[in-house]
Amino acid sequence: MSNQLRRQVLKRTALAVVLGACLTNGAVYAQSTTGSIYGSAPSEAGSTIVVQSDTGLSRTITIDANGRYTLGSLPVGAYTVTLKRGDQVVDTRKNVQLRVGSGTEVSFAGAGTSGSNADATTLGAITVTAANAPKIDVSSTSSRSVITSEQLATLPLGRSAEAIALLAPGAVAGSGAFNNGSRSVVSFGGSGVTENAYYINGFNVSNPLSNLGGVSLPYGAIDQQETYTGGYSSRYGRSTGGVISQVGKRGTNEWHFGAQAVWEPKALASSRGDVWFPNATLPTNFEYTDRSQPGTLYRSGKDNTQTRTVYSAYAGGPLIEDRLFVFVAGETDKTDGVTTNAFTDSTQARNNYDYSSPKFYGKIDWNINDNNILEYTRVQNTDRRSGYYTSFDYDSLSGGAATGTYPDTFKIKDTYDIFKYTGYITDDLTLSATWGRSKQENKQFNRLVSDLPFLGSFTNQDPAITGGQPIGNNQTTNRAKADDPTNKTRSLRVELEYRLGNHDLTAGVDNMYFNAYDEGVRTTGPGYQWIYGRQTDPTQAIRPGLGVGPSGGNGYYAQRRIFTTTTSMAVEQKAYYLEDRWQVSDNWLLTLGIRNDKFTNFNSDHVAYVDSGDQWAPRVGASWDVFGDSSLKVFANLGRYYLALPNSVAIRGASASTYTDEYFAYTGIDANGEPTGLRSLGPGPVSSNGEYGQAPDPNSFAPTDLKSQYQDEFLVGFEKTLGSSWNSGAKFTYRKLQSAIDDVCDTAKIGDKLTAQGGDVDAVSIPGCVMFNPGQTNTYKLRNVDGSGYTSVRMSQSDWGFTDKARRNYVAVDLFLEHPFDEKWYGRVDYTWSHSYGNTEGQVKSDIGQSDVSKTQDWDAAALMYYAGGSLANDRRHQLKAFGAYQLTPEWMASATLRVMSGTPKSCLGYFGTDESDPISYGSAYHYCGGQPSRPGDAGRTPWTTNLDLGVTYRPSFADHKLALGLQVFNVLNQRDVLRVNGVYETAPSTVSNTYGIGTDTFSFNTPRFVRLSASYDF
Template sequence: MLLNSKSTGRAGPLRLGALAMALGGCLAGTTALAQSNASGAIFGRVDAGGGATVHIENPATGFSRDVGVSEDGRYRAGALPVGTYRVSLQRDGQTVQTRDSVQVNVGTGTDVSFVNTSAATELTAISVTGTALPAIDVSSVDTRTVLTAEQLQRLPVAQSVNAAVLLAPGAVNADSRYGNAVSLGGSSAAENQYYINGFPVTNPLTGLGATTLPFNAIEQEQVFTGGYGAEYGRSTGGVVNIITKRGTNTWEAGGQVLYQPRALKATPRITYRPGDGAQLQGRNLRSQRTWQTTYSGYIGGPLVKDKLFLFGDYETTKSENNSYGYSNNTTRYYNENKADRWLLKLDWNINDSNIVELTGLNDSNSSYSNQYYYNGIQDIQGAYKGWQSQKNQGTAGTAPGGRVYVARYTSYITDNLTLDALYGKQHSDHVNLTSGSDCVYFADNRDSVPPTQRLQGCNISSSVAAPGAHDDTHGWHLNLEYRLGSHDLRAGVDRYDVESLNGSVTSGGVGWFYYDNPANGMVAGRDHLPVPPGHTGIVERYIFEAVGVAKVEQESQYLEDHWQVAERWLAYLGLRNEQFSNLNADNDVFTKQRHQLAPRLGLTWDVNGDSTFKVYANAGRYHLAIPNNVAVRGASGSLYLTQWGTYDGAPNTNGTPPNWNPIEAPVYANGADGTPPDPRSISARNLSAYYQDEYILGFDKQLAADWTFGAKLRYRKLKSIIDDWCDNRPFIKWADEHGVDSSGIAANCYIINPGKGNEFLIDLDGDGKLEDIKLSAKDIGLPEAKRSYYALDLYLEHQFSDKWYGRLDYTFSRSYGNSEGLMKSDIGQLDPSVTQDWDHAELMIGANGPEANDRTHQVRAYGYYQMTPEWLFGFDLAVQSGRPKNCFGTYPGSIPADMNYGNSYFYCDGQLVPRGSVGRLPWTYQLNLSTEWRPAWAGHNLAFQARVFNVFNAQTVQSIEEHGETGTGDTNLSYQQPLSYQTPRYFEFSARYDFSL
């Protein structure tokens, strides 16, 4: 079922009068609830509870627990594996009442209360089937959405984790250059945390994306968009928590085939350059359409009945497509893609008090591309260019892949004390190989030479990945739950270490870029650099090397209390303490944040005392660790060299310039001369963690037996960020004021808290002695970091009954400030926490405005209709307003050459153009439809399904080129050129067969 701060819906009315009297009070009362990232809870009230026992059993696995009822009539069973349970009230060894089909969802509590039992005692072993439970979970203070395997199958959403995440209110697609990443609650796409069976699987290098699993192995997917408890951290966006399927006492198996035919895919839009109307894509757009096939199969059952269970799932996806870039001198790609995923899970019920879970999964994605020179306008294919092979890379590195192993142990030590322990590890290898990677890289950009006669290199990429690139994560957590009267206490500690070897080097070791002699005699972008006359042309030498090993050690401790203050009032009190340490390749700590305290507070009011009307509020602080990408870029010995010179004669066929004559000394961008920085000088000494505060106020109201309505207000404010800063002018000024020689200092980059005072240890004069330098926020010259998100969420939901389910969400929101957070989606920059935004003060002039992930209006409606046992129909509608547009250009003032970022400033035509002031992209609309047929002659075990995505083939622009000027200040003819559109309409057909052995 899909839930949002509530439990499952109600069953139909009961006809027996005595039975109605016995159960009429079941909606009254609640109790405290502690959450877990891989389990749920059952709780409730019992009339005259003293001496009674509540028996909880999962019929599918034989797992059971007996929980005593306290003198005040309350009981609670926590840390229950998700699933469907039978709950019985027992007195003196006899069953008084039984509730069947009690659904336990991850991280939620299900209220099963037994009241007015005096009437029920005359009805021995009364059994109520269905989900006759309150529609609203009055025990939670967070904002969550839970989807079950059943809904993921019935709704027409793509078979991916993030496609389901987008059903949560306030979730939007991030910039297309980040793959299928998602922004939650106005945060950047790199600020979310992903878990599988309690183990974190988020991409440790960038925070974008996560290791995934076979889609049909998902039992429940939980999405927190705010207000989550102290157990969760390392996230200022949202939390995605996945629980996998497990075996039961019945051997079951099945298989599925999904096919997306190329012939039924709509043709992509033609792109034109706005400046001159030139067509940038040619006649063969239909060849870019993709076909895709997915095969999957599963098996699960008991190795030992009621004790030991196995579940396995395998999925393989293959696709092919052709694509090419813009202009008449580009590349055509013939792409073959493959993803292999498997999951194997063992569950061992040692006894009713001890459970062991073992999970292994693999996520491997690979691609192979043959590339040809291509004229995209005339649709003329040229000579073979080369090949590229990638593994666990994905779009912009957002498909990290890898192999994961998790062991989890749960012990119900007493009725009131539960232990939960977990250990897991993950390893991901990243491969990016190209043909010609040992060739010198060069690009012939001479306008005097026709494009067809320009020299072509033997390599196909300017850089190649670091050999042996990988990510590793390993760690553990230990949690204790204890019930003490009206308090449900939960405490825990964890430790996770992540390591990445990553980076890239120039293909062939060096790059050469050829140009004609400039008409004005000056090198473009180097106004101080004249070109000597009498030479054939000019050439730029380029070397880039950024390879390093980075490590992050993450520790936390938390304590939380769900306190039943009064009959209708529940208070949540939580405190989380986090420690982050970032290390370089030599295991030297270059930055750390200790004792990052994050209080979490919440309150719920069961207004009517019957779980039909809930008012809730919460406030909390949330911290985020610096991703490994920072150390790879900032703590390693990066080399970024450029040097202009002249050449005479025709360029050599291997790309090297004849008679190369440098006309300037090597220029090292931001001081990156290959020397590893002193770890003490990489970041500010007093660096504070990245964190934000959040406040939520909302209500949920039952309108009728199957209808629920709700609203909530959310406000998030970013309080501190971490990014790099590359301005040496404040240090030079400090040195002048303190009589220190600063002649040797370059524009190095340092990790700081932008907008605040920072303390540094830096060798200014090259004597090996580190100067203790304190710079105020005014000295540094950067504005205060700002990002505020506020939203109003409204929803109306009809629980599944009368053959149909439906939900309607509307969100009004604004994400406003001068920093998106870890990312910079305006230009698709993939450098979390080292964006160009804060590199020097001029880049931040005009930066305040609506952020890239701001979507003012969002409407989401989805549901399904079970017309007959054989026929099911589903729909999913998404409507949202467009993102803001910018105009980036050159800065009209003076900036030192080694700090000039060309066309990266909020200026166009010499005028300030503040963030988001150019307008917005168009609204987007997308409707998906599905139908499923389960023929009766196959016992409803065979299912044929057809889905159509983007029914009306809306191909609205999703992102654009936002540089209004070139790096030399000229008008950019490609300004506002579309970079991506909505995916054209496509169909997906599937056949699925499930059976019992």
């Protein structure tokens, strides 16, 4: 194949696989937008290294006495590296591609041998030393992967940051219950899905309210995405999970334009499968809530398909050659489809949904001179979900006309403005500063404004009244947001790097500020909703702990619920750090770092309710180039990582909220589905958590000595070249959660402790729920009712009645085998064995889809944590991942990705003990199943899942390989297995939920097979 043809065909595909270090363990900068070039060269007098980028930026450095050089903080892009002796050019390496966040080795052998290209391997327009192509990056002590834009254009992948991240070892998809439009979530290394950090061009773009997911670039604007799964340096923190960092493309000295159209037609897609009510053999004296439903159809998947269209375009080039550059990219992403509501939904209809996710990215780069660079980035993402309902009859399984009702409309709009300055003060001293701001509009509303209450579980209406035909109304949603909820962030990061002999020293500050306005929800309609229920034993109290008695009669009852949480709040996160990357010898590199994080959370009155104080996080890494030729590296990393509480913690916590239920027996149901002839079953509105709308005292909500969640991590591994064509490696990872934060709502225990100390319970105000560190001792300040100040109470693990502390451990072994591109094919296979176990998933609770960050039902009372230990919700014991590409001919390339994973543990949450009691009035929330203890995983696991995706790309020579036509088939085997199941066993004592053990939502299942067609042209 000629060099010209290589430049045309391989430039967009495989070259970046060799030099872009896809899925390698690179150096240590988790939110970096830059890279470095290092290497060795003859150290004769007057020898220098000159690097020049494709934007004209040039830097020169003198080779040290040991024959080594390093140039850091270089913008990602293509570089020419030249060895000079005086004014004479000795040797040159062209089109060297920098890897984001890591070092690229460019070494020159011999002295004065300008013909050293004889020892080089030429791949298209790129010249590298032959020994470098399969070598390992020995400048790394971390664990990360990098996927380049060339791979994104070829591999069959979902068009999202999370889909790319799932190629990384140990990364698993989080529960779909936490997805938000096109934004999904990922769990890294056994962590919860809120414990990750997202970055674009070095700026934090994580969800500013809850830290669930983040913002991503238009797919065609991604230059590189790095995914950290552990071991990052002290420069970065606020994550106990992983890091997803995208670097956007930038303009160069050549103008480039391009456009792409993507089509995923429903005609080539498989429908979702039908879901049936379970018909299991139940324990003695247990029966299903609705005895007519077992074995019948729960949700029809007939004709549940969708069509997706994506149009994108980009342009980039010089405004002033060598000085000023611009790059802009836009993308429209629209999905239209149908899902059928479940038989039990209040609206039995089909949701004709419409998802729209437009994105914009713009970047300006100004090389003021070779020593000063200024960058500006603009990012805008919008996610909008809406639709309308058409009728559907479960008897005939047929649809009809529009009903005049609508699902909720959700709209999230994020905008970011990011400024960065880089100053190369001397060859050894670099200053960088990044400042940015963001705004998020987070809206939820319904096109139909109804004054009627939402009806929950309306299939549980008394059939003696309805004749077996449940009575509904046109209210389709139970909660809505305020009119204009908004989140804003500001961030400042300043960093100074200094090279002193064999030490690369770094010092910096990293501050972020979050403000949220009018976040939370309210109950729709008249301000309340109705929920229907049924007891198997109508003589048993429904919620005895709250004074709610039995339903009597035939066991049917209704509860009226009020839920309001709207509030405002703020968070400050400040940090400073020091780091020393010490090249101890030619073969040994040590990374020594320390980071101090401080987190402060404020309520709606801007009164601090959490102030962490100093939190020191040491980080130590080592890399050993065993033979000194980059053919075998042994590396290790030990570090501590702190996680902040996001803004959403103030909702239902540090600010006023109402969450009450009032229970009734009834004798009739009106035409709107509301119960009539009400007979009260209790004392009036009751609340398990004491949420009656009162404003909590911020000084009492959290203890004075609350510790942030933090985790310690240790990893050790090696990487080895196998001959000239293969790389291999293994890594062991151990993570241990050392401290967690959740809320505890059994605050009567505080009164018990106060009484035992001789205090007066009536003299203080005790909150309904408070924050604490499970398993540790915390001190609370209780407001004295006479206004004289506060009374302090220390609460230990035993005072709360708990028998165990918060535990989460993750153990993993990762193995990989990689074949770099050899002008024909590239491939990589990863296998991970892991176990995530303990009694605390993290800040959320996936088995019931609870997204109340650090305020889940876990740890609310001791009874909830009996038998809570086991395999955690994101535990997948076995993972096999593979991807690669094969150049069939100069015009045709085939590609594939494969993910095979074992299932996740199932939960079974029922009433308490063998007597089916409810000691804290939480209903079916205890780790008992049919009266027997049931730890997570005791109920079994979900099935194994296999996702095989295939693709082919055609770049015809008649179009100079600038036209690309693609065909990709996702989930070729059409495996539609369940991913998550309902783990709530009962609706009342001895009354089994008809949906226990099945996937109750469309996101509970693997996406059916679909086909993607694409066409693009690059000028």
